[in-house]
Amino acid sequence: MSFFHVKSMSVRYGGIRAVRDVDIKVNEGETVALIGANGAGKSSTLNAIAGLLEHTGDVYFDGANLTAQPVFARVKCGISLVPEGRGVFGRLTVEENLLMGAYLGSSQQDQDADLHKMFEFFPRLKERRRQTGGTLSGGEQQMLAIGRALMARPKLLLLDEPSMGLAPIMVEKIFEVIRGVSKTGVTILLVEQNARLALESSQRAYVMESGELSMTGESRSLLQSPKVRAAYLGES
Template sequence: MSLLQLRQVHAYYGRIEALKGVSLTVNEGEIVSLIGSNGAGKSTTLKAICGQVKIQGSVIFGGKDISAQPPHRTALEGIAHVPEGRRIFPRLTVKENLEMGAFSVKDKKKVKERTERAFSYFPRLKERYHQPGGTMSGGEQQMLAIARALMMQPKILLLDEPSMGLAPILVDQIFDIIQELNRGGMTILLVEQNAYQALQIAHRGYVIQTGDILMEDEARSLLANDQVKEAYLA
């Protein structure tokens, strides 16, 4: 069943057309990977979904057109965005960052339950509970960024370059956690420059280039595609 659809979405930065009619679908329970080179429009696609850029076209979430909604409304309806570069609050502790993720939850018991659930995925954060986020390693900060998004109890998680700047062993850990989240029922749209690993864990994938979707297919088929291999997997 379709959870998220983009229909002929155009997005602009001034006179520059960053998205040129992007259409894609994410079904419930899937990991869908969006791959492409720098400047292809990957991050802009996520921003378009969240209402962070003005668009032409439609974003349909749970059967509802959310194209004109402000970002905070979209977040409350169940779309959590983990942006490129993590963007945690560096002076706030892990505890305070997680509480910011649950800003709309008034029930303290629910906040505690969601915190414990986040710790089940990221036990290292429990060890850093009172530590300022900015003093942690890059991998730990990425874990905190994802955990903060989970505090919203989202219906879909949008991940933008979660492996960026991380050592290979930490990249493997992050991708293992993404798969674990998906096995737990989380729907995920993954933007990632590491095309091989992104397609390894995805059900389906899209290739975007200069604002256009070039191809879409099952992830395993994209991994075997000669054009994809030459451009993104070499």
């Protein structure tokens, strides 16, 4: 059994099936990308995995079936989602935002150590620790959202469009961070519209098209696939 396995998951919005029979497996330590066009159902898939959306089908993680679990219980099991649009608490300070991530955390010592680690990882956040989240730039907010998710010490990190709305130089920086996080051993499932970056930063990938998975394979080979190149990498 895989470390993480989504089995024939479907998500409905009223009468519309936004996600149909999706099957995704992620092995421990892997970074897997989920790419596709706008509205293909990538974010819905990720939100359903986190427990934010009702779904049919099963979610297996680390030997347990999470299907019936609510959002906060899935966090407890080790799944953290960095939501689309970052979801930073605008009226909480940077430090408070980070501490929210450690809400379920164990000891005060661990929490302090993790906070220290995050500030080392993101020096920008340390400078702004007493500012409220709402005053940060988009890139800083994305760092904060990732840092906050890491404070929960997740075993599986779900990232929803981390590059959205950021300047190209900031996008590079965020992906550097993501690769760094992956190196520390955290398993990552990444949803991203920027297909090239996503494929370059992952080992395997799934391609999603109007609610269904259309292709899967090693990211390297997908980068070479004429179909992917034509549809998602803007080449003919």
